[in-house]
Amino acid sequence: MEKSSSANQTGPPITTQLLPARSKFSTLLMAYGGPVRSAGKAQRWLEAKGWILVGEPYDHMKLAHVLITAAMVSKGPNLKNEVKNAVLAVAFLLEDDVSDKISSSLANAVTAKALDHVDPIIHCITSSLDFVTASDTI
Numbered sequence: 001m002e003k004s005s006s007a008n009q010t011g012p013p014i015t016t017q018l019l020p021a022r023s024k025f026s027t028l029l030m031a032y033g034g035p036v037r038s039a040g041k042a043q044r045w046l047e048a049k050g051w052i053l054v055g056e057p058y059d060h061m062k063l064a065h066v067l068i069t070a071a072m073v074s075k076g077p078n079l080k081n082e083v084k085n086a087v088l089a090v091a092f093l094l095e096d097d098v099s100d101k102i103s104s105s106l107a108n109a110v111t112a113k114a115l116d117h118v119d120p121i122i123h124c125i126t127s128s129l130d131f132v133t134a135s136d137t138i
Contacts, residue, residue, distance in 0.1 A: 032084075032088075034081065034084065034088065035085060036085045036088040036089045038092060039093060039095070039096040042088065042092035045085060046089050046093075051066045051069055051070075058093065063090045066086055066090055067086055067087065070082055070085075070087075071086075
């Protein structure tokens with residue numbers, strides 16, 4: 001998973017870490033064993049820390065503040081775990097937010113397409129009803 005790059009570099013080579021596929025995340029999280037393993041657990045963990053309030057909506061700025069807070073207040077041996085948990089929590093919530101936005105956009109697109117096909121039919125029905133109503137009164 002690591003890749004070394006040394007083209008046109010001075011000094012030691014820089015080792016980069018490739019991003020794992022989404023399908024590998026659950027395996028990695030099982031090995032991690034921390035309290036944050038899903039969006040629901042992420043939100044509960046952040047609420048327990050007092051970094052977001054129960055029922056409080058959060059946005060990207062609030063999630064950025066969570067990361068800054070974790071980096072600033074975590075000290076000593078807890079630093080690594082606190083920051084790791086905060087990063088995982090924010091990542092899960094961002095991923096959940098992106099999924100919601102994609103689902104919403106997809107639903108809006110499907111609705112718009114369906115309405116584009118239904119509108120002419122409704123117009124025809126309305127015109128026919130207007131004609132029948134006009135013919136009935138004569």
